[in-house]
Amino acid sequence: MKLPAYAAALVSAALVTALAGTSTTSAAPVADVRALPxxxxxxxxxxxxxxxxRPDTALTPGAKASVLLVEQALRDKKLLDAEYVDGHFGTKTVAAYAAYQRSLGYTGLAANGLPGKASLTKLGAGRFTVTRVIEPGARVSTGGVVINTRTRAMLTEAERLLGRTFxxxxxxxxxxxxPTSAGTHDGGGAVDISVKGMDSATRTKAVRALRRVGFAAWLRSPEQGDWPWHIHAVAINDTDLSSQAQHQVxxxxxxxxxLADRGPDDGPKVPIRTWEEYRRN
Incomplete structure (x- = not known):
């Protein structure tokens, strides 16, 4: 049967398109559209x-899916037993992550068991993508002491809220x-702030300002230890924290x-946020 002219034209065009799609010389490579978690x-x-x-294996809100991916990767590297792949980043997972960091050649604070940007990116190669990245920044000298740039930015914002320089x-x-710091200042993110010249109300306002921007902060008295009155503050989520500072957070x-007695918090109540959460809100 002879096709009408318009039908023959349509068939011819379809054949040209199909043949072009199967060409070995002009076809574009097919992209892998599978996205990593x-x-x-x-x-x-x-x-x-x-x-x-924690006294139990409860999970940190919003962290389960990410922690599971990290634990699965550590398990596959024979660093974490399968029974601990549960979304709870407990002591076994911290130890496993520290072992992974050491396997990369990291030492000291770079092998403290807290996922840093470099080690977490390496662990996720081909498995997951790292989002909401945290970096403590370079070490800088401020007021005669050393801190990192993330901590400095947090202090600057707390000073602005308080209207007073620390x-x-x-x-x-x-x-x-x-002996007075018990190791909390051996890593990043930890500072002690003088309260000289501050009355009681100002001291409380200072602690509140520090907490608002992402510090775990407390007013310390001589009755609590071998130290003068001061404010102790630890930057939450600083990946350079010493193990002692991690415990305080x-x-x-x-x-x-x-403190060592793990007594009830005696500071002003504010919503607990990290520095990054504070900046977004």
Whole structure:
């Protein structure tokens, strides 16, 4: 049967298109559209500070999916037993992550068990994409002490809220051996602030300002330890935190005072946020 002219033209065009699509010389490569899942670094690091301090295996809100991906990767590297792949970033997962960091050649604070940007990105190669990245920044000298740029930005904002400049009695990255700090200042994110010249109300306002921008902060008195009156503050989610400072952050989230007795929190009540959460809100 002879096709009408318009029908023959349509068939011819379709054949040309089909043949072009099967050409081995002009066809574009087919992209792999399978997207990798995301690991929220902010939520994961938060869980790594809080979960080891919990009395049970409860999960940190918003962190389960990301922690599971990290734990599955650690399991596949034979660093974490399958029974601990549960979304709870407890002591076993912290130890496994520290072992992974050491396997990369990291030492010191770079192998503290908190997921850093570089190690987490390497762990996720081909498995997951890292989002909500946190970086402590470079070490800088401020007021005669050393802190990192993330901590400095947080202090600057707290000073703006308070309307007063802080004087730092102690900074971060101590070489160790200070009996009054018990190791909390051996990593990043930890500072002690002088309260000289502040009345009681101003001291409370200062602690509140620090908490608002993302510090776990408390007013310390001589009755609590071998130290003068001061404010102790630890930057939540600083990935350079010493293990002692990590524990203080976890206790802060759990309503405790950050001291060895793990007593109830004695500071002003504010919504607990990280620096990054504060900036977004």
């Amino acid at each position: 995301n690991v929220n670094m902010e939520a994961t690091v938060k869980a790594a500070q809080i979960d080891p301090r 004087v730092l009695d102690q900074g971060s990255y101590n070489p160790g051996g200070d 976890g206790d802060y989230y759990l309503g405790r005072n950050g």
